[in-house]
Amino acid sequence: xxxxxxxxxxxxxxxxxxxxxxxxxxxxxxxxxxxxxxxxxxxxxxxxxxxxxxxxxxxxxxxxxxxxxxxxxxxxxxxxxxxxxxxxxxxxxxxxxxxxxxxxxxxxxxxxxxxxxxxxxxxxxxxxxxxxxxxxxxxxxxxxxxxxxxxxxxxxxxxxxxxxxxxxxxxxxxxxxxxxxxxxxxxxxxxxxxxxxxxxxxxxxxxxxxxxxxxxxxxxxxxxxxxxxxxxxxxxxxxxxxxxxxxxxxxxxxxxxxxxxxxxxxxxxxxxxxxxxxxxxxxxxxxxxxxxxxxxxxxxxxxxxxxxxxxxxxxxxxxxxxxxxxxxxxxxxxxxxx
Amino acid sequence: xxxxxxxxxxxxxxxxxxxxxxxxxxxxxxxxxxxxxxxxxxxxxxxxxxxxxxxxxxxxxxxxxxxxxxxxxxxxxxxxxxxxxxxxxxxxxxxxxxxxxxxxxxxxxxxxxxxxxxxxxxxxxxxxxxxxxxxxxxxxxxxxxxxxxxxxxxxxxxxxxxxxxxxxxxxxxxxxxxxxxxxxxxxxxxxxxxxxxxxxxxxxxxxxxxxxxxxxxxxxxxxxxxxxxxxxxxxxxxxxxxxxxxxxxxxxxxxxxxx
Numbered sequence: 001x002x003x004x005x006x007x008x009x010x011x012x013x014x015x016x017x018x019x020x021x022x023x024x025x026x027x028x029x030x031x032x033x034x035x036x037x038x039x040x041x042x043x044x045x046x047x048x049x050x051x052x053x054x055x056x057x058x059x060x061x062x063x064x065x066x067x068x069x070x071x072x073x074x075x076x077x078x079x080x081x082x083x084x085x086x087x088x089x090x091x092x093x094x095x096x097x098x099x100x101x102x103x104x105x106x107x108x109x110x111x112x113x114x115x116x117x118x119x120x121x122x123x124x125x126x127x128x129x130x131x132x133x134x135x136x137x138x139x140x141x142x143x144x145x146x147x148x149x150x151x152x153x154x155x156x157x158x159x160x161x162x163x164x165x166x167x168x169x170x171x172x173x174x175x176x177x178x179x180x181x182x183x184x185x186x187x188x189x190x191x192x193x194x195x196x197x198x199x200x201x202x203x204x205x206x207x208x209x210x211x212x213x214x215x216x217x218x219x220x221x222x223x224x225x226x227x228x229x230x231x232x233x234x235x236x237x238x239x240x241x242x243x244x245x246x247x248x249x250x251x252x253x254x255x256x257x258x259x260x261x262x263x264x265x266x267x268x269x270x271x272x273x274x275x276x277x278x279x280x281x282x283x284x285x286x287x288x289x290x291x292x293x294x295x296x297x298x299x300x301x302x303x304x305x306x307x308x309x310x311x312x313x314x315x316x317x318x319x320x321x322x323x324x325x326x327x328x329x330x331x332x333x334x335x336x337x338x
Numbered sequence: 339x340x341x342x343x344x345x346x347x348x349x350x351x352x353x354x355x356x357x358x359x360x361x362x363x364x365x366x367x368x369x370x371x372x373x374x375x376x377x378x379x380x381x382x383x384x385x386x387x388x389x390x391x392x393x394x395x396x397x398x399x400x401x402x403x404x405x406x407x408x409x410x411x412x413x414x415x416x417x418x419x420x421x422x423x424x425x426x427x428x429x430x431x432x433x434x435x436x437x438x439x440x441x442x443x444x445x446x447x448x449x450x451x452x453x454x455x456x457x458x459x460x461x462x463x464x465x466x467x468x469x470x471x472x473x474x475x476x477x478x479x480x481x482x483x484x485x486x487x488x489x490x491x492x493x494x495x496x497x498x499x500x501x502x503x504x505x506x507x508x509x510x511x512x513x514x515x516x517x518x519x520x521x522x523x524x525x526x527x528x529x530x531x532x533x534x535x536x537x538x539x540x541x542x543x544x545x546x547x548x549x550x551x552x553x554x555x556x557x558x559x560x561x562x563x564x565x566x567x568x569x570x571x572x573x574x575x576x577x578x579x580x581x582x583x584x585x586x587x588x589x590x591x592x593x594x595x596x597x
Contacts, residue, residue: 051509072437072438073438074592075435091580094440096437096439101431104437106432106434106435108435108438113354113355117354120347123347124348126440282552
């Protein structure tokens with residue numbers, strides 16, 4: 001069942017072009033050239049109810065603008081959004097009652113007082129009954145392990161503790177859809193894992209999550225589907241597995257050789273990393289040559305003392321999609337577009 | 339009912355926030371009170387040196403200024419933070435945290451930032467009003483009713499001004515100097531209107547009705563109100579409604595900042 005449907009979404013801004021230096025500054029004081037920027041440029045997608053969808057993209061790609069439009073905080077310049085039958089910006093008051101959002105760089109907690117007081121304010125704002133509030137707060141504080149923390153003033157909490165409290169703030173009213181805009185930014189590994197576990201747990205209970213992040217581990221560990229945006233345009237929309245396969249079924253083989261190697265390839269596989277002439281990494285296309293055959297052939301022709309085989313790292317896939325400007329629209333998307 | 343519950347929860351939160359920095363709360367109140375007490379002191383000095391506002395005794399002028407302080411404090415408590423909080427949200431691109439609440443953004447900002455620190459000014463103004471009124475005398479019955487009506491209208495003007503300034507900040511980001519213009523306009527409400535030229539009288543009664551902040555309600559209390567002044571209630575209400583409308587209209591201009 002579709003929870004979110006965005007069609008031909010556009011968000012454009014008008015800004016002014018200004019040169020640098022004294023002369024240009026004075027000139028721009030009297031005459032400025034208007035520049036139209038399409039932060040989001042004709043994007044369409046659908047997100048299934050109960051899924052976790054990761055929205056990826058480099059800085060300035062239009063991820064946050066997209067998520068703000070989905071939250072109802074920004075009006076689209078054109079196009080339409082349907083989230084559970086609501087048009088987010090138009091039906092904002094009713095709509096936001098059913099969603100939650102965590103902005104990694106924007107706090108919803110009140111700085112000078114304990115999070116529990118901020119929660120009490122949300123209780124009143126969302127009209128949560130005393131019994132539901134008590135039950136939900138108990139569940140959430142246990143899930144995030146912050147039973148004691150919520151009674152300390154927000155300003156004395158660590159970033160990780162604060163972020164966990166931000167999640168509780170966003171989840172108290174049991175939203176059906178939660179938007180996470182870079183929720184793990186700046187957190188240590190332990191805090192990240194705790195948050196990821198909590199998101200997985202809440203997702204198992206039926207909450208749909210839409211996640212923008214630069215941390216590919218967030219996507220690898222959480223997301224079912226991935227949308228990639230670059231320069232305001234959608235460049236990818238498929239499952240996580242689909243993303244991993246987008247550059248072909250490739251694997252990385254890392255070798256420690258016993259004899260130095262100075263060439264560009266070994267046994268038909270391209271060398272993609274070289275610490276020195278002994279420690280090298282190869283990219284093996286397993287569609288052309290199954291990995292077992294490659295390893296057998298490698299053993300026969302090359303002398304090495306250590307070997308490891310791993311998947312193509314996500315960051316490599318993403319970097320290639322960003323930098324090569326590939327437009328590998330999957331069949332699902334192509335069908336929608338007719 | 340829900341909005342009333344939210345309002346009181348926010349008051350509770352505002353008190354908690356103020357209590358977090360107790361010394362700051364006490365000192366803040368004291369400094370606000372002091373700076374507003376110094377202003378009437380100028381009036382006292384003027385009269386002590388033999389000068390005066392023609393047709394008005396010192397206590398009558400002090401009553402106008404006391405009522406102005408009370409009205410100013412009431413407006414500050416309700417929507418005094420709206421301008422700065424809105425400006426801050428727009429500059430930092432965090433206004434979406436406001437739009438995520440299932441409430442009118444204006445109501446949420448006003449409640450969540452209820453300025454409990456203006457309570458000291460309100461109580462100071464109230465004390466000065468009582469003292470001044472004890473010297474000028476109070477017109478009974480209708481005078482008190484008209485005072486209350488005009489006092490509320492005056493607070494509405496102040497709130498309207500705040501909202502218009504806040505609304506402008508959606509388009510003119512970081513306009514920290516705009517409040518200075520409005521602060522200057524508000525000054526006209528602190529004096530007997532008759533001392534100003536006709537054009538200023540019309541402006542401060544009907545166009546930007548700041549005379550309703552101090553002068554009209556105080557005049558009603560003293561029984562010196564020109565009944566024609568009651569017409570200023572209408573522009574006062576319109577001023578507030580315009581402020582609310584403009585603020586809500588300008589929200590559509592919110593663009594956020596780069597993520």
